[in-house]
Amino acid sequence: MKVAIIGAGPRGLWAAEELMERARQRGARIELSVLNDAPLDALSAPDAFRPDTPEQWLLNVPSGVIETRLSSFNTWRGADDDFPSRRTVGQFLLASWEALRENLPRGCTLEMIERKVSNLTPVDGGVVVEGELFAEVLLCTGHAPAEPVVGAQSAYPHTNLDSIGRGDVLLVRGAALSFMDVVRYVPARRIYPVTRTGRFMEVKAYPEDEAARASALAPHAEEIRRCEGFDQFRAILTEAAQTILRAQGGDGDVAAVIDGTDFTGDAVAELRTSLAAAEATRPWTAALAVGYTFRTLYPQIIRRASFGGRDTLGGERFYRLTRVLERVAFGPPADTARDLVEALDSGRVRVDVMQRGDQDLRALAAEVGADVIVDSVTAPAGVVPGTLVGFLVEAGIGQTYTNTGNNRALRVEPDGTLVGQKHLAAAGRMSEGWILGHDTLRRSEDDVIPAWAKRVSAAAMVHPQRVHGTPPLTARTEGWVDELLADPERCQSLLDTYSSPVNILNPEPMVSNIDELVQAGADCGVEVKVFFARKANKGIAFVDTVRDAGHGVDVASYDELRQVLMRGVPGERIIVSAAIKTDHLLRLAIESGVVISADNRDEYDRIVELAGGNPAYVAPRLAPDPAMMPPTRFGERLDTWKNHLARPVEGVKVVGVHAHLHGYAAADRAAALRECMELTDSLRAAGHVPEFIDIGGGVPMSYLDDAEQWEDYCSAISTQRAGYAAPFTWKSDPLSTHYPFHQQPTRGAWLQQVLSDGIAEALSERGLRLHLEPGRSLLDGCGLILAQVAFVKTRSDGLPLVGLHMNRTQCRTTSDDYLVDPILVKRTPDSAELEAFLVGAYCIEDEVILRRRIRFPRGVSAGDIIAIPNTAGYFMHILESASHQIPLAKNVDWPAGTLDAIDQLDQVDQIS
Incomplete structure (x- = not known):
């Protein structure tokens, strides 16, 4: 399958990693092309993480949330300070791309292409990108360039600012994070910010006992998921923030902050207060409490408000609320704010015209004697005219959601597929509003990217509807096995007669x-x-x-x-x-x-x-x-x-x-x-x-006919052992001792x-x-185990489990695991796809039947039957145990369907 990802920024990287990881786990063959309209070391527009970004331009999210398949960001750099330079993040992203190249699954390729994509057309069976047909395409184009302001130069990339000298005076459109980057980089003697709100962002703050505070918010998280309307949502958020404010010993009017009516008129004084509270030299303010609460509850808010959920949360009222809270919750780290306060104290930054953002910039520049106008306002989230996504919407290929203020958001399905399309998907800023919190460095299993990778990798499989382990190891079966498993009622009759599990023997x-x-x-x-x-x-x-x-x-x-x-x-x-x-x-x-x-x-x-x-x-x-x-x-x-x-x-x-x-x-x-x-x-x-x-x-x-599958597995488990591949075995078991399940001759x-x-x-x-004296090779094709599904549940941490009426000794040798895919005999209606571990009857935590995760594309339910094929050689009996006084499995001769002589009599010496 040929797949294209357009955009090589953090989300493009995530999508590439996720797709290749899924391909590794599913044995899929994918040719991936990543197209980026800037040099590949730029990584994202507007160059937020270029490796040559100024050292003083700091990350705006805690470093602990950043991770890739390579590792966590903090582990990679060997430090854990919260807000390091974005330059270092860029270097980490580049290292992660290189690690992906070095750890591609067998049979998959990755090509990085520097190309601006302006021509994209969905067709039957795929998408044509610049004249080349791809089966699937994902847009990860990130931040669009801001609409240029006449007479102004953009703050990004930083090289745009290099001509500014020490004697210059700047008028800067915007007073948010990008403005603070400008202040920390340029040597200008005076800088005048201009905004519509007249306010700076609140400084990020975290309580010392964050675990206790997050725990206190847990009940409110559940309330958020269940809330029915805007007033209830606002009440929950207000109560939660008041809980945090009290716990921090702070003061202030939480409701006024949430409503956006708390402005004192003195932006500088507010910034000083916010910084002092963040640095713990004064009690927390209501704004800090609201910001921390909103950030902590954000995952639940995202789930509740995304994919049209905001329609039932007040629509435009909810949108205005989130705009207010973005200023409160997603502001600068203390280091950046401290530099801004120092610049204000020295007179290098002046707020004389700060609240006049709705006026003509050139006239304001002339008024304050500015030599240069700098635009530090990024393009709004959503669909931006003039971009690739904008063209797709104009052409009717993409649909928008308009209940997001003045902007439009690209509508996508939960797996990122554009509404109305089959093979074209998008992830990131273009859908912000339709999906809340979609523009972030954080990775979440609830995001569209994992869902997209799951769908695309499944479509790339030869047999996407077949139950398989991770990665697939398809059993070679005899005709008698296929005939039996095609008859669910016959299988159930065997279990009803002889209990579960039952060993079926055919010599x-x-x-x-x-x-x-x-x-x-x-x-x-x-x-x-x-x-x-x-x-x-x-x-x-x-x-x-x-x-x-x-x-x-x-x-x-x-x-x-x-x-x-x-x-x-x-x-x-x-x-x-x-x-x-x-x-x-x-x-x-x-x-x-x-x-x-x-x-x-x-x-x-x-x-x-x-x-x-x-x-x-x-x-x-x-x-x-x-x-x-x-x-x-x-x-x-x-x-x-x-x-x-x-x-x-x-x-x-x-x-x-x-x-x-x-x-x-x-x-x-x-x-x-x-x-x-x-x-x-x-x-x-x-x-x-x-x-x-x-x-x-x-x-x-050989248990397998497909040598490629065995090589895929060996490569995958080796990559897991090396720490790059996502663990697909129980508790990351390296499975270092096993039979060569495919071999020749x-x-x-x-x-x-x-x-x-x-x-x-x-x-x-x-x-x-x-x-x-062969055992295993004589019994090749001579047996299988049938076991009844007892339950489907999750472990306490959410890991899916499928319980069998069976214990692990009933399919085990001295090797670490039985590395052949089970076969599902479906007796219940189809249900949602599930990836789970098979667990057994013994009352111990490590009671696992198969130590690879198993994927059930049609779901699995209590009452279904799991067949474990070709187990006559050693797996049935070499380690079987009757612990807990659970009877040993019965052995049934096939096709007679009667007990084998070993089970017919109580006394072994009576066998004759």
């Missing part, structure tokens, strides 16, 4: 998985025998299947062995590979003619003793050379076995050599086979008759690699069979 794919390995060996001239690793799944159906296929079973405990023997598997087709073997287990193995993998010399000697001269079949376990592969706790080294088995023992037959290897590398298996063949040669020379080499399990499989092709480079020939020359 049919097992046969083809065995055949693939056997055929791969045959193609290389090697006889392959497969021994199903019983520990991977306790289902008896799998034992029966491998028995009927003429192969064997690898067991790791007394009960596993007893069950397998009772199912009629001959002893010579069983190997006991348990890491620790009881005498009870060894006696049963010897009595039944089962091959025993002897892990060490002590164990071999115990077998000799327990056999007492009776036949015992043994395969010594070899620990391969640690210089060739990772060290292992299993087995003994080559020379140890050579020495210990130098002479045969009566009754004990060494029938093969066994190895237990970590990982899945074909090269490691080949190296181990060479050592195993060296040991078989030595054993034969000593009089033993080994017939096979068993290299254990670790036969690779697998099974047969992998085995052919193992047997290459002369290995097959060497085995054949020695007349040795190759034994394999």
